[in-house]
Amino acid sequence: MGMNVLVGQSGGPTAVINSSLAGVYQTARSCGAGRIYGMQYGIEGLLQEKLLDLDTLLGSSLNIELLKRTPSSYLGSCRYKLPTPEQDEGVYQTLFRLFAKYEIGAVLYIGGNDSMDTIAKLSAYGERIRSEIRFVGVPKTIDNDLLLTDHTPGFGSAAKYIATVMKEIIRDSNVYDLNSVTITEIMGRHAGWLAASASLAKGADCDGPDLVLLPEVPFSEELFLKRVDALRAEKNNIVIAASEGVRLKDGTFLCDLAGGSGAVDAFGHKVTLSGTGRYLGSLIRHHLGCKTRAIELSTLQRCASHLTSRIDVNEAYQVGGVAVQAALAGETGRMSAILRRPGAPYVASCETVDVQAVANKEKSIPLSWITPDGMQVSDAFEAYARPLIQGEQIPIYVNGVPLHTRV
Amino acid sequence: MGMNVLVGQSGGPTAVINSSLAGVYQTARSCGAGRIYGMQYGIEGLLQEKLLDLDTLLGSSLNIELLKRTPSSYLGSCRYKLPTPEQDEGVYQTLFRLFAKYEIGAVLYIGGNDSMDTIAKLSAYGERIRSEIRFVGVPKTIDNDLLLTDHTPGFGSAAKYIATVMKEIIRDSNVYDLNSVTITEIMGRHAGWLAASASLAKGADCDGPDLVLLPEVPFSEELFLKRVDALRAEKNNIVIAASEGVRLKDGTFLCDLAGGSGAVDAFGHKVTLSGTGRYLGSLIRHHLGCKTRAIELSTLQRCASHLTSRIDVNEAYQVGGVAVQAALAGETGRMSAILRRPGAPYVASCETVDVQAVANKEKSIPLSWITPDGMQVSDAFEAYARPLIQGEQIPIYVNGVPLHTRV
Numbered sequence: 001m002g003m004n005v006l007v008g009q010s011g012g013p014t015a016v017i018n019s020s021l022a023g024v025y026q027t028a029r030s031c032g033a034g035r036i037y038g039m040q041y042g043i044e045g046l047l048q049e050k051l052l053d054l055d056t057l058l059g060s061s062l063n064i065e066l067l068k069r070t071p072s073s074y075l076g077s078c079r080y081k082l083p084t085p086e087q088d089e090g091v092y093q094t095l096f097r098l099f100a101k102y103e104i105g106a107v108l109y110i111g112g113n114d115s116m117d118t119i120a121k122l123s124a125y126g127e128r129i130r131s132e133i134r135f136v137g138v139p140k141t142i143d144n145d146l147l148l149t150d151h152t153p154g155f156g157s158a159a160k161y162i163a164t165v166m167k168e169i170i171r172d173s174n175v176y177d178l179n180s181v182t183i184t185e186i187m188g189r190h191a192g193w194l195a196a197s198a199s200l201a202k203g204a205d206c207d208g209p210d211l212v213l214l215p216e217v218p219f220s221e222e223l224f225l226k227r228v229d230a231l232r233a234e235k236n237n238i239v240i241a242a243s244e245g246v247r248l249k250d251g252t253f254l255c256d257l258a259g260g261s262g263a264v265d266a267f268g269h270k271v272t273l274s275g276t277g278r279y280l281g282s283l284i285r286h287h288l289g290c291k292t293r294a295i296e297l298s299t300l301q302r303c304a305s306h307l308t309s310r311i312d313v314n315e316a317y318q319v320g321g322v323a324v325q326a327a328l329a330g331e332t333g334r335m336s337a338i339l340r341r342p343g344a345p346y347v348a349s350c351e352t353v354d355v356q357a358v359a360n361k362e363k364s365i366p367l368s369w370i371t372p373d374g375m376q377v378s379d380a381f382e383a384y385a386r387p388l389i390q391g392e393q394i395p396i397y398v399n400g401v402p403l404h405t406r407v
Numbered sequence: 408m409g410m411n412v413l414v415g416q417s418g419g420p421t422a423v424i425n426s427s428l429a430g431v432y433q434t435a436r437s438c439g440a441g442r443i444y445g446m447q448y449g450i451e452g453l454l455q456e457k458l459l460d461l462d463t464l465l466g467s468s469l470n471i472e473l474l475k476r477t478p479s480s481y482l483g484s485c486r487y488k489l490p491t492p493e494q495d496e497g498v499y500q501t502l503f504r505l506f507a508k509y510e511i512g513a514v515l516y517i518g519g520n521d522s523m524d525t526i527a528k529l530s531a532y533g534e535r536i537r538s539e540i541r542f543v544g545v546p547k548t549i550d551n552d553l554l555l556t557d558h559t560p561g562f563g564s565a566a567k568y569i570a571t572v573m574k575e576i577i578r579d580s581n582v583y584d585l586n587s588v589t590i591t592e593i594m595g596r597h598a599g600w601l602a603a604s605a606s607l608a609k610g611a612d613c614d615g616p617d618l619v620l621l622p623e624v625p626f627s628e629e630l631f632l633k634r635v636d637a638l639r640a641e642k643n644n645i646v647i648a649a650s651e652g653v654r655l656k657d658g659t660f661l662c663d664l665a666g667g668s669g670a671v672d673a674f675g676h677k678v679t680l681s682g683t684g685r686y687l688g689s690l691i692r693h694h695l696g697c698k699t700r701a702i703e704l705s706t707l708q709r710c711a712s713h714l715t716s717r718i719d720v721n722e723a724y725q726v727g728g729v730a731v732q733a734a735l736a737g738e739t740g741r742m743s744a745i746l747r748r749p750g751a752p753y754v755a756s757c758e759t760v761d762v763q764a765v766a767n768k769e770k771s772i773p774l775s776w777i778t779p780d781g782m783q784v785s786d787a788f789e790a791y792a793r794p795l796i797q798g799e800q801i802p803i804y805v806n807g808v809p810l811h812t813r814v
Binding site: 012013040041044045066070071072073076077078079160163164165167168169171172174175176177200201203205206257258265266267269278279282283285286295296298299300302303304305306307309386389390391392394397398399400401402403404405406 | 673811
């Protein structure tokens, strides 16, 4: 009997994080692992000894298909920053006691920056105490901001969703013979990968968003208003894709400027009118006097499993599988990553990289992929992102809605 | 050569309004109509003589398939309330002069209440002046509030979209081991059909929304808070589907209570913090002190052609076809409607009804379909709505996104 495996999911949901879980589970099973456990609610749940037996839950191949079509973290998640051993060694002692109790040989953690930090810390601590347990991270984030991987699983599906609904919003915006400015606010506080993906709406049947505002480029009110005003002369309906992370030169986020000083809600509590879309709407109305509406794509960007990229689903599965394979082969302190062969056609492979080099760092859009005026992305972005939204995973519809699976 | 046909689209977009246009166009063509024109931007565009030649635009069968997958009104739309002849006979004279100029024999108008009012007025005026032109309406509205038709094309697809994303939001809400209340605000100012459709998320894999708030039942703050408080004892994460039209006993909309007295935006302009979801969130936070988040499904409810009901697409096509057939056969002052055979299985047919009896009226959810506490819908609603979200129309993906067509 092989070693026992423990897998957890952490951070914000994505549409394909469960495909990585499927990859970990099925690969561990086929590599002859012993028992396979899931942490319920990540490290936080593990600390409360909330463990799930995955053979019981995921033993059927139909359930694996459903798992790949279930959004959000099947095992539950947490937002937990593991302290350093210097700050709180007790946490490490508890965790390694639990690993020993369940005879865990390999720990896989599916997540973003913070999760890779967890893997980095656990593997470093493990080496220090001469533990033989292997710790390997599996990348996941719609934000696409992890280093050393060409892109992160979760991004492709979010990008496909954003490009698709952007096309629909553009059609919707053009229905009346009136002037309007529609601002679509898109997730991504520190990097503009998701907002830039709105540009993938562009094609023979759609102009795409007229402007794309990114955190990578300092926002200039003057240039922005000038550009919107020029667009008004060209067309009736203007559609803007704005990252929630757009900021001024001094680093102030536009969403924090949205105002509302003196505002109270119906119960007398102070409220802030937050929102990048709301701010830009007010700005345009104030200076140009035209009708605006702001749409927040909101949580659906990260959980729309009804519209995922097949490439993304497959790669999410692969990084899960490669990570557990590496762990079973003795690697620790690693993260599985996607490596792309330069140029077209899109060909990618999967290897492990040093998790220390990934943890707590962020990858932005290269400035050379942004047009000189800072308000659109170039063909280089499209060449990068377009392959990642190819193909579809059709939901399994029961009673008219996609079927999911749950613990 | 048969008579010339003129077709327009009016009111808010839906995901399937263009299927009705496809039904009108293809049926008119197969019934031997002469030239087939489209009004660009509805009656408003017609008054400016903005006409499109549909044979040129829709002649290819691939384009018809794309049309069925294109959201929003292909021809463009307007929100125009036709005055009575007493108020402004000049408008009628202009319209009938244009009908004569283009030798129009039949006018089809795809829309909701206001559009049926337009058809009723034009047909009455036509009879008065002994015109031989036939005027027939084609029902369309996501709101499902038209009389004399079992349901309206557009509703089934919006309901399927809402039920699907509600499942995804419920999964997303359950990801952390924390207490939260999520309020999803759904369209429907006067009738709760769309908010009620959130209940279709319920199945073996999903509890569905915990509460469904509808305009049909006066909102009681006391009962609502009591219910939310009781739910908190039962479960961590509560999800509420709320119609934007929820109101107090005296008729005040909750969205108008949202507050913001004294609030100014970043530019010193007064703003109102509107929103039913925002109000309910403040209410719960104020009285129960728990974490809330409000999600607005926003415009995607009406334009998500990437996720439509096949039943709805087909019926939208049928009502278009039956309407033009009736007009060519000499009917006027009619609307095509969907008639359902009582009981299961779902079987529906398509006939015309008196448009006068439809115009300017609204259909609400029967109170007997709402649970006694007023905060859920009963099995009778499900028996009504579930058949309408069956089947899918798969988009035609090109470069990773659904392909549309445009004028």
